[in-house]
Amino acid sequence: MKSKFVFVLLVLGTYFSAFAQQKQARGFEAKADVVEKGLIKVSVLYPYAEGKTFDMDYYEKNHMPYVAGLLGSNLVRYTIEKGISSGIPNSPLPFMAIGSFYVKSVTDYQAAIAPHREAIRADFPKYTNISPIILISEVVK
Structure with missing residues (x-):
C-alpha cells in the first residue's frame, strides 16, 4: 500500500x-x-543585390551589441533578422538582413547616435558591402 x-x-x-x-x-x-504601443522602432534594412555580402556572425556578436550599448536606458530591446525568402515564389530576396532597435524616444536615439555616426559607419565594411536603408517608425499595435 x-x-x-x-x-x-x-x-x-x-x-x-x-x-x-x-x-x-x-x-x-x-x-x-x-512590443509596447508608442515605442519607436528604428529598422536598419540591408537590401539584397547580386554580389552583395553580409557577415551575420559579426553583425550579431559585434556590430549590433556595439550600437545597442550606445543607446543606454532608452533602448527597450533589439532584434536581428536574417532574410530567407521573398513572399513571392521565385522572386529575389528583398533584404539580406534587418536589425531593429526599439527605443522610448526618437530624440534620445538620435542624440545617442549622432556623436558616434562615423564610428558606426566605419564598422560597416567589417560585415557588409551594402548601404543600409533606415526607417524610423512608431509602434501602433
Whole structure:
C-alpha cells in the first residue's frame, strides 16, 4: 500500500511539474513577443543585390551589441533578422538582413547616435558591402 501511495505521489509530482514548466514557458513567450504601443522602432534594412555580402556572425556578436550599448536606458530591446525568402515564389530576396532597435524616444536615439555616426559607419565594411536603408517608425499595435 505504501509503495502505491509513493508511486501516485511521484506521478502527480511529475505531472504538476511539467504543467508548471509549460505554463511558465507560455507566459515567457507571450511577454517576449509583446512590443509596447508608442515605442519607436528604428529598422536598419540591408537590401539584397547580386554580389552583395553580409557577415551575420559579426553583425550579431559585434556590430549590433556595439550600437545597442550606445543607446543606454532608452533602448527597450533589439532584434536581428536574417532574410530567407521573398513572399513571392521565385522572386529575389528583398533584404539580406534587418536589425531593429526599439527605443522610448526618437530624440534620445538620435542624440545617442549622432556623436558616434562615423564610428558606426566605419564598422560597416567589417560585415557588409551594402548601404543600409533606415526607417524610423512608431509602434501602433
